[in-house]
Every structure is written in structure tokens, then in C-alpha cells.
Amino acid sequence: MTELPHEIVQHYRSTDEGARLTGSSGRLEFVRTQEIVRRHLPPKALRVLDIGGATGTHAAWLAAWLAADGHQVTLFDIVPEHVAAARQLADRTPGMTVALADARRLPVPDGSFDAALLLGPLYHLTDRDERLAALREAGRAVRPGGWIFVAAISRFASLFDGLARGFLFDPEFQRIVSVDLASGQHRNDGDHPHWFTTGYFHHPGELRQECLDAGLDLLDVVGVEGLAGWLPQLTERWSHPADLDVVLRFTRAVENEPSLLGLGSHLIAINRTPA
Template structure:
């Protein structure tokens, strides 16, 4: 897929600032605060987009460097005061064992090929110091059902057909509601991919929770959705739109 073309044509800054994405943002920040080592740890924000999360971490005392495939995003991040470079998650211009934490909050679902995802995770492992933490985001395969339900689309034959296909093979793309091809994980597969990359103590939780899809359509529900997401983060992880996983490089 043309990731650069996809993101160059839109504005990720605007998308993430919308109230409909507030639960995703708040929960991601909460989980990072729980999982990341204390500042001034060195953090690599790989696929960090226009730098909103990097700026958030910089303001909390972290030493952050952003890498993104899209030059527009790198320019936007630089304008925020973030140290940023154009780079591919599968081949980072970074020395071995040079980071305390690596964020992959965007790349994995833009890599439909399992080998490419493995290379991105292997790079995260390579650049982490022993004891370092990788935090990886994925789109939830089963969360698609909740997105359809919130949109009132469960009775639409075409939507139903696409949803069933996504559940079978994990792919969503042309012919569906998206103009890109993406890969959606379940919790077991995501954990297995981190483990195969050499990461230990892997944890996978849901981000937006079981009401997240409804809150995206009605931001008045954000506070309720956030509360449910915290309670159900493990037991109902796959009902979320996004999954977040943490793995540790063995000391």
C-alpha cells in the first residue's frame, strides 16, 4: 500500500485532535505512563506521525526521537520541536541497544505482510537496551464487529461480507470503507509476534474498550467509554478498535 500517499493527502494532526478520538488518545497516554520507564529515558517513536505523542512525552521529560515514512509528518513533528527523521520501521538508522523504549503505534497495521511486521519488531528489539520496553499498537480484528454495530451496519449484506472476510484473514482494504490495505490482529497473534521477535513479559490490552466504537460516533459518551475501557482492558480487549501490547527485552 502507498502509506506515504495516504497520509500526505490528509492531516493526521486534525484527525487525532477530534473529540471522536479522545478515548484512544487518553487511554494510550495512560498506558504509556504505566509501561514506559521513568524520564529522562530515551524513547524512539517509530511511525510517530506528526509528533503529537512525541511532544507529549518530551513535555514530560523524555528524550524522544521520531521516525516516520512520510516527509510531511516529519516536517510537522519538527515544527512541534520534535527531533524527527524520515525512516522505515523495518530499517532504522539507529545503533544497536541505544534506546530505553520503542513505540510502534502505527506501523504494524500498515504492514499486511507478516515478514514485514517481523522485520519491524526485530528492529525494535535490536535498538532496545537490555530491559528496554517496546509498546506496539494494532487494530483489533474483532473490534470491526463493534465498529459495524455502532454504525448500524450489521444488516448491510456488503458490510457483513467484508467483516466476515476480515475475521477470516485479518485484511481490510479496497472494496471496504478504507482506501488502504491494513492488517488487523487478534490478541493471541499480536502477543505471538512480539514473542517471536524476542520480547518477554508480553501484555496485550484493549485501548478504547467495548463502548469505544459508540463514543467515536457520539463524543458525549467519552467519559463512560473511558471508564469501561479501564475496567475491561484485559477481559474484553478484542472489543476495542485498537490493541496495545507491551514487551520487554530480556536483561
């Protein structure tokens, strides 16, 4: 198994990835991801692979969703601390199993799953060939005609995050954003706790092309949070269901508008494996 760069491992050791998805923009990401996945997966017993599934938040939801139909969710992650936390969650989640594995070399037979999620691996594979390797491995593991959902961080995420939270007025952050915009190669050499870690930020068209180059049948690329993810008042909207419904409805309405795709933090490419 190839080691992750030290700074990436340290980032996830010092942050609670599961808790991130319960915060304001993180919660929007989680709800919208559920919505996008649920829209396409059929309501029947499925074998789902959660590649780079971190502490198991998405896997546990999938295992619980229509659990009576016999969903089986297998989570792989390369960070040992993530795997340990996910195993604790799996102990109380029927239908969920967890193992340590690398997204680029999955220990599963060809075509052994009905669907796969890659909701994190592409964030930290800074070399294009390695991203293609992870996408091809997902395609190998999923049966013909199955589903593959691939998340990426938007090329413009650090710019908008910097504007929303004031980081952009720091000259060091300005240098980071300039590189992000030019190349997608995000680096946080000063280890600032709120400036993420080593990663790759995709242009929407680039994510589309990588899925195609990996041999997947691409159906769509959609924005996950859109502009709503940057709103400072989003947290208070969660306590008002009617307001939340408005946010979700209009985020959904523009999710695949080409001119707005890069506006939010995350993108999801929806693919099928060739039949």
C-alpha cells in the same frame, strides 16, 4: 527504503492523523495510550523512539511529559508528509527530533534507546515476516531491559465500526468485513473515505505470539478503548469530567480481560527487551 503501497500514502495525504486523536474515539485512544505508557515508564530522563510516529502527537506528549528530567524523543515515519508536519511540531517542542525512516530498517545503533513505541507500523505491514522485522528492529534499538509498546488494530474493528456507524448494511462493506474476520487482511478497493486503507487487523492472541516470536519479553496485551470507543454519546462525555472518569475507570478495569480484548479498535502489547 521500501515504498508504502500507493493507497496507504494517499490515505494519509487525505486525512489529518493528528486531528484524528482529538475526536471522540480517537481522543479516548490517545488518553488511554498515555495512561498505559505512563504506567510503565520510570519518571526519569529517557531516550524514547517513536517508530511510525506520524505527525508527532504522541512524541510531542512524551517530550513534554516530565520535560525537566531531560526526555529525548526521536520520531521516525515513512510518510514524507507526516515527517514534514512532525518537524513543525518539533520546532516548538524541546527534546523532540524527527527523521524519515522505515520501521523495518532503523538508522540507529543497537541499544541506543530506553523505550520504543510502535503505535502504527503493524497496522500496514500485511506480511507477517515484515511485522516481525519491525518488532525485531525495535528490540535491537532498545537497550536490554527497556520497554517496547506495540499497537495493533483489532481483528473485529471493522465489524464493530460498521455496526456503530451503519456501514455494515452496505453489501460492499459486508464483503470487506467478511475478509477481515477470516484473515485480518483489510482492503478498501473502492477507496471509500471512511473505510480505512490497506492494513492488517490482529487477533489478540496473534499479536501476543508475534511479539514472542520477535524475541521480546511480553508482559501483557491490553485493550485500549474497549466498548467505550463505539458509544455514539462519547463526544458529549468529554465535556463532563466526572462522566469521563467513569468511562476511563471501567475501561481500565477490563483492559486485560481475555474475553473482551478484541472488543475495541486497538490493542497494545507491553514488552521488555531481554536483559
